[in-house]
Amino acid sequence: MAIKTWNRHVRDSLTSMWRNRWMSLAAIGAVTVTLLLVGVFIAVILNVNKIASDFENDVEIKVLISTTMNESKALELTQKVKKLPNVAEVRYVSKDDELKKVVADFGEDLSLFDQENPLHNVLYVKASEPQKTAAVAGQIDALKGTDDVLYGKGQIEQLFDVVDTTRTIGIVFSIVLVLIAVFLISNTIKLTIAARQHEIEIMKLVGATNNYVRIPFMLEGMWLGLLGALLPVVAMSIGYVSVYHNLSPLVQNEVFSFVAPANLLALLIAVLVLMGIIIGVFGSAMSVRKYLTVK
Amino acid sequence: MIEMKHVVKKYPGGNKALQGLNVSIAQGEFVYVVGPSGAGKSTFIKMLYAEERASAGKVIVNDVDITKLPARKVPFLRRQLGVVFQDYKLLPKKNVYENIAYALEVIEKDTKFIKQRVIAVLKLVGLATKAKRFPHELSGGEQQRVAIARSIVNQPQIVIADEPTGNLDPETTWEIMKVFEAINAQGTTIIMATHNREVVDRMRHRVLRIDKGRLVNDQRGGGYDGY
Numbered sequence: 001m002a003i004k005t006w007n008r009h010v011r012d013s014l015t016s017m018w019r020n021r022w023m024s025l026a027a028i029g030a031v032t033v034t035l036l037l038v039g040v041f042i043a044v045i046l047n048v049n050k051i052a053s054d055f056e057n058d059v060e061i062k063v064l065i066s067t068t069m070n071e072s073k074a075l076e077l078t079q080k081v082k083k084l085p086n087v088a089e090v091r092y093v094s095k096d097d098e099l100k101k102v103v104a105d106f107g108e109d110l111s112l113f114d115q116e117n118p119l120h121n122v123l124y125v126k127a128s129e130p131q132k133t134a135a136v137a138g139q140i141d142a143l144k145g146t147d148d149v150l151y152g153k154g155q156i157e158q159l160f161d162v163v164d165t166t167r168t169i170g171i172v173f174s175i176v177l178v179l180i181a182v183f184l185i186s187n188t189i190k191l192t193i194a195a196r197q198h199e200i201e202i203m204k205l206v207g208a209t210n211n212y213v214r215i216p217f218m219l220e221g222m223w224l225g226l227l228g229a230l231l232p233v234v235a236m237s238i239g240y241v242s243v244y245h246n247l248s249p250l251v252q253n254e255v256f257s258f259v260a261p262a263n264l265l266a267l268l269i270a271v272l273v274l275m276g277i278i279i280g281v282f283g284s285a286m287s288v289r290k291y292l293t294v295k
Numbered sequence: 296m297i298e299m300k301h302v303v304k305k306y307p308g309g310n311k312a313l314q315g316l317n318v319s320i321a322q323g324e325f326v327y328v329v330g331p332s333g334a335g336k337s338t339f340i341k342m343l344y345a346e347e348r349a350s351a352g353k354v355i356v357n358d359v360d361i362t363k364l365p366a367r368k369v370p371f372l373r374r375q376l377g378v379v380f381q382d383y384k385l386l387p388k389k390n391v392y393e394n395i396a397y398a399l400e401v402i403e404k405d406t407k408f409i410k411q412r413v414i415a416v417l418k419l420v421g422l423a424t425k426a427k428r429f430p431h432e433l434s435g436g437e438q439q440r441v442a443i444a445r446s447i448v449n450q451p452q453i454v455i456a457d458e459p460t461g462n463l464d465p466e467t468t469w470e471i472m473k474v475f476e477a478i479n480a481q482g483t484t485i486i487m488a489t490h491n492r493e494v495v496d497r498m499r500h501r502v503l504r505i506d507k508g509r510l511v512n513d514q515r516g517g518g519y520d521g522y
């Protein structure tokens with residue numbers, strides 16, 4: 001197709017959008033509302049995922065080594081644990097280092113223990129997969145020379161359940177939402193095009209091919225989608241940065257943190273803009289198709 | 296060259312608008328199509344640019360049987376013709392200039408050429424000063440003249456007009472008829488459905504009379520009533 005024809009299509013799509021400005025506004029509004037919802041959902045889901053994996057990755061087994069074991073025996077035990085299946089990481093911390101940590105956390109008052117350290121030498125163990133934590137803990141418990149194996153048992157299993165359901169609900173919800181969005185937008189565009197059925201018929205009667213009729217409508221859909229994505233992109237950018245900066249200090253000491261704005265927004269903006277364009281273009285292509293079957 | 300052989304048109308619902316029509320029109324002819332309201336004049340005309348398809352028979356336009364023309368080729372048939380529709384069919388969201396230019400844009404003419412041609416035909420139909428108006432800002436007669444301008448702007452070999460003077464005052468009617476006469480004199484075939492007795496009687500050409508979907512009279516140089 002010649003360049004001048006493309007220029008005419010672009011010009012036609014823009015003038016048509018302007019001359020049908022109320023319909024255009026309605027379509028842009030529909031895109032805006034749905035993409036805003038989609039944006040919020042994506043932000044929530046990405047954060048739920050992040051928090052969940054933060055928790056998962058934090059699941060650590062704490063092995064208290066018997067006080068009867070001296071340092072070299074403790075190191076032997078470390079080697080044994082390392083050779084167990086599904087063990088990803090083993091970290092040995094001597095009771096002196098443990099004490100230093102406690103002192104650092106709770107202040108000088110505890111320095112009186114300097115004389116006689118009541119703590120155990122400790123192994124921190126991570127399973128290759130968070131779900132294998134319980135099994136690994138059991139294997140370690142069976143080894144000689146451990147006083148206790150701690151990993152928060154029931155709570156952790158519960159946490160995994162909660163995380164899994166949240167994820168599933170989130171994914172199902174966003175799929176439903178996206179489907180509703182597509183339906184809503186293609187319906188609005190269909191409405192604007194139904195109003196122009198007469199126009200399409202005339203174009204065909206004066207010798208326009210289907211493509212010649214279709215392309216300006218699809219371009220128009222693209223502009224509408226882009227304009228509809230504009231507000232959600234801006235709102236999500238400002239909104240997420242401010243929510244992030246307000247909430248992050250509150251969870252500073254937790255094992256999890258929120259997704260950094262730069263990471264989240266890059267993905268979010270790309271998704272919103274792309275969704276706007278795709279919905280606009282396909283919405284109008286689908287709606288025009290019906291009227292192009294003029295004899 | 297236009298030829299119809301035993302053309303039957305049955306509308307959905309069973310209405311037989313054309314019942315075995317035979318006619319042949321040579322290149323360069325000027326033909327009136329007359330007959331009472333509901334006789335089938337518009338249907339006859341719609342056959343020629345495939346707005347309606349024949350239920351039976353053959354419709355040959357420029358050596359092509361368009362009853363067999365696939366839908367995707369129809370636009371190319373229409374580009375060879377100029378059509379003035381009975382209800383004008385102007386694009387409501389395009390102004391006068393854009394409406395006429397559209398017929399040239401679909402055939403990918405240059406912008407400069409389009410401008411020249413559109414201005415020329417606007418002058419010809421006496422609307423040079425109203426190029427920026429939208430259809431709803433024009434009188435019925437003015438809209439009709441825009442439709443006429445659009446039908447001739449691509450200099451087609453055949454102009455098909457369905458009551459192109461139906462809404463014009465006598466003076467404008469003669470102006471427009473002169474335009475049709477002039478393009479006919481350059482070799483363009485004109486096929487014009489009309490109820491205008493004065494026009495048919497004064498500017499004598501071949502007259503096809505249709506009644507109840509049949510060709511009942513075909514007379515060269517005949518008047519509106521056939522003599």
Ligand SMILES: Nc1ncnc2c1ncn2[C@@H]1O[C@H](COP(=O)(O)OP(=O)(O)OP(=O)(O)O)[C@@H](O)[C@H]1O
Binds near residue numbers: 333
């Ligand atoms: N789309 C349609 N569906 C069903 N019947 C139709 C349709 N178009 C026309 N008809 C019928 O076909 C017959 C011929 O109609 P047509 O429009 O060809 O008449 P006409 O000679 O052009 O009349 P007029 O002088 O009033 O314009 C009429 O009986 C009309 O009611």
Ligand SMILES: [Mg+2]
Binds near residue numbers: 336337338457
């Ligand atoms: Mg008619």
